[in-house]
Amino acid sequence: MNRGLTAKGRATRQRIVAAASLLIREQGVAETTLDDVRVATATSKSQLFHYFPEGRSDILAAVAEYEAAQVLEAQQPYLGDLSTWESWQGWQKAVLDHYTELGRRCPLGSLTAELGKASPQARAIISALYDSWEAALVRGVEAVTSDGPEESRARARSILAAVQGGVVMLQGTGRTDYLEAALPAATGALRPVSA
Amino acid sequence: MNRGLTAKGRATRQRIVAAASLLIREQGVAETTLDDVRVATATSKSQLFHYFPEGRSDILAAVAEYEAAQVLEAQQPYLGDLSTWESWQGWQKAVLDHYTELGRRCPLGSLTAELGKASPQARAIISALYDSWEAALVRGVEAVTSDGPEESRARARSILAAVQGGVVMLQGTGRTDYLEAALPAATGALRPVSA
Structure with a gap:
């Protein structure tokens, strides 16, 4: 899962996952979009896809x-x-x-x-x-x-x-x-x- | 549930429920429409709504x-x-x-x-x-x-x-x-x- 990521990269990825988890707990998984996660974690679209190449399904699996x-x-x-x-x-x-x-x-x-x-x-x-x-x-x-x-x-x-x-x-x-x-x-x- | 139905009415209703159950087992609940049930049970739309006034959700609850x-x-x-x-x-x-x-x-x-x-x-x-x-x-x-x-x-x-x-x-x-x-x-x- 974390192949090829530096320690800093793993930390960033983990921070995104934890924030997405909170968001999903609050507003429900069906209602949580990739943009919601991007805004909540103050990350760019390209950053998100760097850590989660498949986008939303990758993030959901990580969460x-x-x-x-x-x-x-x-x-x-x-x-x-x-x-x-x-x-x-x-x-x-x-x-x-x-x-x-x-x-x-x-x-x-x-x-x-x-x-x-x-x-x-x-x-x-x-x-x-x-x-x-x-x-x-x-x-x-x-x-x-x-x-x-x-x-x-x-x-x-x-x-x-x-x-x-x-x-x-x-x-x-x-x-x-x-x-x-x-x-x-x-x-x-x-x-x-x-x- | 069966209030006001005659014995014959209850039997018809039960026949629709059993057929809808088979259909849903075969093709999945999300994919089963009211029309599918109507066709499978050879009933008219007005008949279906006679037995299940709320339509699909009534049928699903009965099934x-x-x-x-x-x-x-x-x-x-x-x-x-x-x-x-x-x-x-x-x-x-x-x-x-x-x-x-x-x-x-x-x-x-x-x-x-x-x-x-x-x-x-x-x-x-x-x-x-x-x-x-x-x-x-x-x-x-x-x-x-x-x-x-x-x-x-x-x-x-x-x-x-x-x-x-x-x-x-x-x-x-x-x-x-x-x-x-x-x-x-x-x-x-x-x-x-x-x-």
């Missing part, structure tokens, strides 16, 4: 990657070290708080829908997000159980599915009940007997 | 309700009687088979997206679907456990979230792994000790 990173960021510091039950509890709270705050909004979902949910770009971004997320959960499951690799992977996937399900139901109904039920159910087996 | 009913139908006969662990196992297989066959397609999701995911119509249809689904799962949980009403409801919601999560991840990635992991994890506590 989607940025939003995918935010999804993981919102779960830190817990997601990075799920080696204790306390951390798993903190993680559950962070997930619930994050999605309760977002409510029916889903920045990443809007972006991938605009890119085309079945597009290779959207699919690659979503798959990479799930893979990183799953890997962090697997490490956590392995840290607090004696499960083997297959079992840990299955457990991590079921926890990730619980989050996704609770979130998609929150977005469909505006209700947090499902996420609130799904998180403890999916992680209950990780709780130490003494806790 | 979305129809597709929501199909979601539950695909889980029968198990969903209607989850009073044994065998039935819970049959249900899991039915859910997995149904969504594996649909793959990345999601008829109901496309319809609610076209109606506007945040529209009162879409929200009412999705909420009603979740409520019926949850009620059936609650009855099943109560039948095979000694859990109280609150616990059963939470368990049912977590199972429903597991399905939704596995499905949304299947749609995002084309992979059934998540649903395959989520279903047994969410229902594992219902398995009798002897099974």
Whole structure:
């Protein structure tokens, strides 16, 4: 993605992506034009096309990657070290708080829908997000159980599915009940007997 | 919805909805016009507006309700009687088979997206679907456990979230792994000790 850019170029590109992300969160992805991004970031058209040769779709893909990173960021510091039950509890709270705050909004979902949910770009971004997320959960499951690799992977996937399900139901109904039920159910087996 | 229609009228309306559903499954909701529905069902414009006064959005809402009913139908006969662990196992297989066959397609999701995911119509249809689904799962949980009403409801919601999560991840990635992991994890506590 950042091939051939200098450190300064990467910083500029990153600044444009962050600003475009804010803009899209505010006014919606369908309503955000290349000109809006240009004005908001005080960049010229040729600068924009230097960093995003395909124009709007390139920017949307970059913003989607940025939003995918935010999804993981919102779960830190817990997601990075799920080696204790306390951390798993903190993680559950962070997930619930994050999605309760977002409510029916889903920045990443809007972006991938605009890119085309079945597009290779959207699919690659979503798959990479799930893979990183799953890997962090697997490490956590392995840290607090004696499960083997297959079992840990299955457990991590079921926890990730619980989050996704609770979130998609929150977005469909505006209700947090499902996420609130799904998180403890999916992680209950990780709780130490003494806790 | 069917207020004021005779039995014959209801049957005609239902025939139009079923045909429109097929058409939309084949060619996509965005590409399906009122004229397409008229031609496919051999009805006149005035007939269509008799049954669907608001035109296209009324038809889409009716088809979305129809597709929501199909979601539950695909889980029968198990969903209607989850009073044994065998039935819970049959249900899991039915859910997995149904969504594996649909793959990345999601008829109901496309319809609610076209109606506007945040529209009162879409929200009412999705909420009603979740409520019926949850009620059936609650009855099943109560039948095979000694859990109280609150616990059963939470368990049912977590199972429903597991399905939704596995499905949304299947749609995002084309992979059934998540649903395959989520279903047994969410229902594992219902398995009798002897099974």
